[in-house]
Amino acid sequence: MSNEELFSDEHWMQQALLRADKAEAINEVPVGAIVVADGKIIGEGWNSPITDHDPAAHAEMLAVRAAASHIENYRVTGATLYVTLEPCAMCAGMLVHARIARVVFGASDLKTGAAGSVMQLLQHPELNHQCDITGGVLADVCGEKLSAFFRRRRAEIKAAKLLARATQAEECGGNGEE
Numbered sequence: 001m002s003n004e005e006l007f008s009d010e011h012w013m014q015q016a017l018l019r020a021d022k023a024e025a026i027n028e029v030p031v032g033a034i035v036v037a038d039g040k041i042i043g044e045g046w047n048s049p050i051t052d053h054d055p056a057a058h059a060e061m062l063a064v065r066a067a068a069s070h071i072e073n074y075r076v077t078g079a080t081l082y083v084t085l086e087p088c089a090m091c092a093g094m095l096v097h098a099r100i101a102r103v104v105f106g107a108s109d110l111k112t113g114a115a116g117s118v119m120q121l122l123q124h125p126e127l128n129h130q131c132d133i134t135g136g137v138l139a140d141v142c143g144e145k146l147s148a149f150f151r152r153r154r155a156e157i158k159a160a161k162l163l164a165r166a167t168q169a170e171e172c173g174g175n176g177e178e
Contacts, residue, residue: 009082009104012036013138016082016106019059020145023047030149033059033083035067035076035100042079043067059083060091064098075099084142086113086135092121095131102132106142 012034019032023046035043045062049055060083067076080102087095087103092114095103103122105115114121115133122131 007039009134009137012080012082013084013104013106013142015041016059016084017138017141017145019044019046019063020084020142023059024145024149026051030145031059031083031085033063033081035063035079035081037067037071037076037079042070043076056090058088058091059085060087061094064094064100068098077101080104082137084138085109085146086115086117087122088112089114089119089121095122096124096127096129099129100131102134104134104137106136106138107146108135108139 016032016034019034020030021032023032024030026048028047028050031047033045034041043063043066045059045064045066047057047059048062049057051057060081063081063083064076067079068074075098077099078101081095081100082104083091084106086105086107086109088109089112103115108117110117112118115135116122121127122133124130
């Protein structure tokens with residue numbers, strides 16, 4: 001029995017969640033991903049498009065790039081990607097091209113999900129490779145991490161606007177008199 005068989009999808013998703021924490025620590029949307037082959041993590045990534053000034057710096061992209069580099073092959077056959085949020089179309093296309101065998105995601109993405117929520121690219125019948133998909137693994141935990149991040153971000157924006165208004169009013173002297 002391989003190490004991968006010893007560990008459950010929930011175990012590996014917990015590992016992806018640890019990578020999501022790394023994204024959140026740099027004020028990026030908290031999405032994390034790992035690539036597992038033969039019971040070992042061979043690639044990891046977390047969102048960093050803002051930090052890296054790179055629209056392609058999604059967790060899945062970085063994890064698969066690391067895995068491909070690790071095995072020295074752009075085809076990452078037989079591997080499983082674990083990601084805390086359903087992949088977007090860009091990432092789904094890359095996963096098909098990389099020949100990832102299986103994609104396991106946590107929370108569904110009802111705005112841009114390309115593993116069945118908005119569109120289905122990972123199993124599109126016209127493509128030359130289809131990935132097996134398991135969705136909803138630790139979905140509540142993954143979804144709450146994202147929701148809490150965006151709640152905090154909205155509160156920070158609101159607080160900044162209130163501070164700006166207060167500062168502007170103070171600079172005007174409140175009633176315009178000096």
